[in-house]
Amino acid sequence: MRDSPLAYFDNITPGPMNEARGKILSLSSRALAVLELLRESRAALTTTMLAGYFRCKKSSLQKNMYALQRAGLAYRLDCLKDGHYVRVWLASTVPVPGPVEAARLAALGVLFLRLRREYAGMIWEMLPGQVARMIINNTRLVDPVRRGEKPFEKADLLLFPTLDEARQLTPEGKLYTADTLLISNNKQIIFKQVKK
Secondary structure (H helix, E strand, C coil): CCCCCCCCCEEEECCCCCCCCCCCCCHHEEEEEEHHHHHCCCEEEEEHHHHHHHHHCHHHHHHHHHHHHHCCCCEEEEECCEEEEEEEEECCCCCCCCCHHHHHHHHHHHHHHHHHCCCCCCEEEEEEEEEEEEEEEEEEEEEECCCCCCCCCCCCEEEECCHHHHHHHHCCCCCEHHHHHHCCCCCCCCCCCCCC
8 A cells, every 4th residue: 555545635525414303213233333433433434444343345334324324323525535535434423524634534533443443442532633532551642643734742642644654754752653554454553653
């Protein structure tokens, strides 16, 4: 993988946003589990990431996503990057972000799903500015640094689009990871920057 599809977005287009009308919904258990992840993460999740998390086919998960959209519980964003679309999903309680915020939320979504699978007891909280507070053993502030941005100086863990960017731009002593690493099947995903 040469570059992260989440490095930045040029533009976004929200899909239809239905209002939940308080009617009784017949959603599958998987759709309810997806809704729980969307609400817990408050991040943007792709169908591919979710299908990998649930270890199911993308086409079957897609049905669950559209059921949540029809019920007014989730909405989709079609995010344009270099002439190609990346589709992400958000809980209906999350305001529609702009392109920069959407890229940051999508990067946090990749990290959230990867860590959630490995650390079931993880505590995750979104903070203003698309920064997350994550607690596994220690409390960490996570900054999803997108292409061209400067890292938030108080962040403990920096999430860059690629590993090369992470190695070059992470200050000494900080933890770092990259979208491309999280999307791959690498076992080790978090590193600490040592002297350059």
